Amino acid sequence: MPLGKEPPEVLKQRLFYAGRKFNFEVTRLRLPNKAEGDWECIRHPGGALAVPVTPEGKLILLRQYRFAVQGRLLEFPAGTIEPNEDPAETIKREIEEETGYRAHRWQKLGEFALAPGYSDEFIYAFLAQDLELLETPPNQDADEDIETILMTPQELEQAILAGEPVDAKSISSFFLARPFLN
Known part of the structure; x- marks a missing residue:
């Protein structure tokens, strides 16, 4: 598999906050190039x-x-x-x-990622008529x-x-x- 095509390896996941509308977690990843780092993410059910x-x-x-x-x-x-x-x-x-x-x-109308740099939230858009x-x-x-x-x-x-x-x-x-x- 060419470099960059394999998914990062999850080393550790930590839930820092569980809220009414969303959760906040930090995940330690090892990238295919072997670099490691922490990625923060807001986990949201979507809108x-x-x-x-x-x-x-x-x-x-x-x-x-x-x-x-x-x-x-x-x-x-x-x-x-x-x-x-x-x-x-x-x-x-x-x-x-x-x-x-x-x-x-x-x-x-479609769906789209709202802020994929820090959240997994997707928005589902509809046209409402009549x-x-x-x-x-x-x-x-x-x-x-x-x-x-x-x-x-x-x-x-x-x-x-x-x-x-x-x-x-x-x-x-x-x-x-x-x-x-x-």
Whole structure:
């Protein structure tokens, strides 16, 4: 087997933190070139995201406070996949809880690694159409600070290009959805 084609050898794995949403571990590896080192990784169950489009062609986004960046980001509705849950079920639940809308037509847009330099999290992106505004208000989690925003695809693109704070998973999913937007 040529150098670099064989997988690294795991020498030791240590769990440093087991949390509600993710775990943090450090793994000691020996690379095929015999160099050894420690690699840190956030182990995450993954997330599902919706690009919701109203019948008028508006996108439903959230302006959400995110502690890690100490500010509000513009993002599409998304949520963490629960154990043994299909990503499609995750996002159907999350879109209703976060926005108060129910989608009757779904299309998978794709999936992508969110931050493979330090996490194994994948995002599963869906296009949500044929939306119905529910009579009951959104049932947001107690620890969420969310405002629902309607924007045209052009307005979102302008916001991204102007440097407004938009999270990476939403920018990536917007790009995947562009061929389906008016």
